[in-house]
Amino acid sequence: MNHMRKVTLFLTLAMVTMLMVGGLCFGAEKYPTKPIQVIVPYSAGGSSDLLARTVEKIWTKYSTQPMLVIDKPGAGGVQGTEYVVRAKPDGYTVLFAYGSGCDLVMPHLQKMPYDPLKDLAPVARLSIHSVVVNVSGKSPIKSMKDLIEYANKGNRITAAVSTAAGAVDIVMRAIAKRANIPITTVPFAGGADAVTALAGGHLVIGGGHPSEVLPHIKAGRFRPIGVALDRRDGTLPNVPTLKEQGINVATWGSVKGVAVPLGTPPEIIAYLESTLKKVCEDKDFKKTMAQIGQPIDYLNTKDWAAFMPKASKDYGDMIKELGIKI
Amino acid sequence: MDIFAGLINGFSIALMGTNILFCFLGALIGTAIGVLPGLGPAATIALLLPLTYVIGSPVTAIIMMAGIYYGAMYGGSTTSILLNLPGEAASVVTCIDGYQMAKKGRAGAALGIAAIGSFIAGTVAVIGLTFFAPPLAEFALDFGPPEYFALTTLGLLLAVTLSGGSITKGLIILIVGLLLAMVGLDPISGKIRFTFGSIGLQGGFDFVTLAMGVFGLGEILYNLESTMKTELVTRKIGKIFPTLKDWADSKWAILRGSVIGFFIGIIPGGGSVISSLASYAIEKKYSKHPEEFGQGAIQGVAGPESANNAASSSSFIPLLTLGIPGNAAIAMIFAALMIQGITPGPFLVAEHPDLFWGVIASMYIGNAMLLVLNLPMVGLWVQMLRVPYGILAPVIVLFTTVGVYSVQNQVFDIYSMLFFAALGYGMRKLKFDPAPLPLAFVLGPMVERSLRQSLLISGGDLTIFVTRPISGTLIAIFVLLIVGQTTFFIKRKMRGKKTTAT
Known part of the structure; x- marks a missing residue:
């Protein structure tokens, strides 16, 4: 048996080593000299994980060292983020998906074990995932105006949202407030579940990021009726914003950027920033990002550092106005 | 017919040298991780994702990933039977009779019938997938919150009754399982519950942590008290392969399990757990000797193992035809497809027929490979029981610890496992059957969430469940x-x- 165990262990080890080959050439003194650990604080297969893996695929074109994506899900992103906050600031532990709900929304609702704005050093922004409002393809509702009329006729409006007090939930509650219609938001166990429930026609409306809803829109199972950004989303150029339809709701959706532990040397941040910029301008990267429905929205270190407090304040104001509590 | 033309085309792709090789690699890796506690198919596929950029051809990459996924289901029964160590929720049911069989020196028969059952079930499910995928996909969408509530509640009922022991003790364990599942974030409001200010607890407990602690380590702690008993297990190994009588006893269980697993597996979410539970309950009902269940009835291994393998194949239906990933491992395959520029969904068959049919055809081949790979291994696995317990036990502790860490890469999970080990030890001391615990732990949150979602949708009207x-x-x-x-x-x-x- 011990023998078999060894064989199976050997197999797994062989796999891991295979992936790390190239990362083991020591000697060069300039950063990076070993693979860079990328922490995604969400589960494998989600939109943040997908983004990290798309970057990982292109990264090696521009860097001598590969990225190693590690998913550390838990507590809505807090556990993985905290791991990076407490990591050695040597540039080998990098946080992906910085700017998600646990950095921009959660601090306004609960006590955090760290300050997401002060305890991390921003590197660059990669993408913004807007919130798209959808109805079932079979629904008679074709625009926000139809939705308001539908509600005013006395119909109950149920909305599938990914999680309570998440980006989608906040948009739905804001629509209810600004359009003055009652909307019951029904939280699911993440974006994919919420999307599936709407696809089955179990609710009236639903929200999701383009990457989650695009396949269903293409299949005609969903009809997008509004985007909750202050401009149209690059992946859905034909869908009007909520503002265009007279409903004053715009949020940052889910922002996806990169950060490192506070105290990371500036030259390392500059290296990461410039490499990410090259990745964002890469032809193959652009193609893959379009395929997975994630628009590229690059910001350099300086602008990204200025963006985060602003986006956080916008969310804070909105949460206060809507009276959202958990 | 279109389907036959597609299938022939699929076989011509799946039978190409590279594809056969990667199908085999997938099946091999899948079996290996299925056997290793903790390391699951989702994490493995994530780890191997960069490899798919190098492979280039999406068909080849997906063939390998699919192989890892259903291969892991095959391998999962091994530790359940030999060591009472379920790697995932669906294997908990296999432990009940499988481990008893191993104790009676019939580990070989249990492993053999699990492999044969898995092969038959896998093949039945792929045939179903070939011919009925599109119409059945809509069935998956019919499951909204009220349907999930009804299904998972039924699952809870089966979880209590299956253990065969005292119903009162079963209910107590059920409640403990439900309470443990409540730690973390409230599924509807997002409020923090029962965390006592700990960030680690905020993420809730992980299933693998609980199963490894209560079953694996709990069993070891308990065995430390009685060295005599374990000696007995290890000395008697008996016949390595199932006999003709075993086959006669379990052939209907395998077929029923395959059909149940196929249909329940289509439903995204808890499919494989509920299918193995349902299969076990039905076999117990059909059996002329229901009292043998829990004491090492071969049908109790054959049925559920077939069911969860059929479910793993049919869970590809919502992915391939609707673009809906039903579980974490399938979500990784979804991600891999997206990165390759392929959108799974209703247009997949038309836009990428080579991929759709190639992957389906490879599943026929992969299932056969797994049988050939696993049957000879049965003999080797059984030899494992000859290893003195003093050596075996520390090895199990090592592997479970590494395995538990590998799931979420959190040290906190190792501490939780120790807590669960103490719980499992206590349960054995007090003669509680631990089987309902992990099942309640998995089903509980689904019951709670779907109940509250249904009532939100209906505006508090309870008739939504019966109308x-x-x-x-x-x-x-x-x-x-x-x-x-x-x-x-x-x-x-x-x-x-x-x-x-x-």
Whole structure:
């Protein structure tokens, strides 16, 4: 048996080593000299994980060292983020998906074990995932105006949202407030579940990021009726914003950027920033990002550092106005 | 017919040298991780994702990933039977009779029938996938919150009754499982519950942590007290392969399990757990000797193992035809497809027929490979029981610890595992059957979430559960089971009284 165990262990080890080959050439003194650990604080297969893996695929074109994506899900992103906050600031532990709900929304609702704005050093922004409002393809509702009329006729409006007090939930509650219609938001166990429930026609409306809803829109199972950004989303150029339809709701959706532990040397941040910029301008990267429905929205270190407090304040104001509590 | 043309085309792709090689690699890696506790298919596929950029051809990459996924299901039964160590929720049911068989020196028969059953079930499910995928996909969408509530509640009922021990103890364990599942974030409001300010607890407990602690380590701690008993297990190994009688006993269980697993597996979410539970309950009902269940009945291994393998194949239906990933591992395959520029969904068959049919055809081949790979291994695995317990136990501890860490890369999970080990030890000491615990832990959150979602949708109206056809039927079955069981109890009590009176 011990023998078999060894064989199976050997197999797994062989796999891991295979992936790390190239990362083991020591000697060069300039950063990076070993693979860079990328922490995604969400589960494998989600939109943040997908983004990290798309970057990982292109990264090696521009860097001598590969990225190693590690998913550390838990507590809505807090556990993985905290791991990076407490990591050695040597540039080998990098946080992906910085700017998600646990950095921009959660601090306004609960006590955090760290300050997401002060305890991390921003590197660059990669993408913004807007919130798209959808109805079932079979629904008679074709625009926000139809939705308001539908509600005013006395119909109950149920909305599938990914999680309570998440980006989608906040948009739905804001629509209810600004359009003055009652909307019951029904939280699911993440974006994919919420999307599936709407696809089955179990609710009236639903929200999701383009990457989650695009396949269903293409299949005609969903009809997008509004985007909750202050401009149209690059992946859905034909869908009007909520503002265009007279409903004053715009949020940052889910922002996806990169950060490192506070105290990371500036030259390392500059290296990461410039490499990410090259990745964002890469032809193959652009193609893959379009395929997975994630628009590229690059910001350099300086602008990204200025963006985060602003986006956080916008969310804070909105949460206060809507009276959202958990 | 279109389907046949597609399938022939699929085989011509799947039978190409590289594809056969990667199909084999997938099946091999899958078996390996299925056997290693903790390391699951989702994490493995994530780890191997960069490899797919190098492979280039999406068909080849997906063939390998699919192989890892259903291969892991095959391998999962091994540790459940030999060591009472379920790697995932669906294997908990296999432990009940599988481990008892191993204790009686029939580990070989249990492993053999699990492999044969898995092969038959896998093949039945792929045939179903080939011919009925599109119409059945819509069935997956019919499951909204009320249907999930009815289904998972039924699952909870089965979880209590299956253990065969005292119903009261079963209910106590059920409640403990439900309570443990409540730690973390409230599924609807997002409020933090039972965390005592700990960030680690905020993420809730992980299933693998609980299963490894309660079953694996708990069993070891308990065995430390009685070295005699374990010696007995290790000395008697018996026949390595299932006998003709074993086959005769379990062939219907395998077929029923395959069909149940196929249909329940289509439903995204808890498919494989509920299918193995349902299969076990049905086999116990059909059996002429229901009292053998829990004591090492071969049908109790054959049915559920077939069911969860069929479910793993049919869970590809919502992915391939709707673009809906039903579980974490399938979500990784979804991600891999997206990165390759392929959108899974209704247009997949038309836009990428080579991929669709190539992957399906590879599943026929992969299943056959797994059988060939696993049957000879049975002999090797059984030899493992010859290893002195003093060596085996520390090795198990090492592997479970590494495995538990590998799931979420959190040290906190290792501490939780120790806590669960103590719990598992206590349960064994007090003669509680631990099987309902992990099942309640997995099903509980689904029951809670779907109940509250349904009531939000209906505006608090409880009739939502009985007015919809699918949930109404499931609720009716639930009520029938409760009524049947209760009258059975009352009758037995009455008879008991009469005999004591006379």
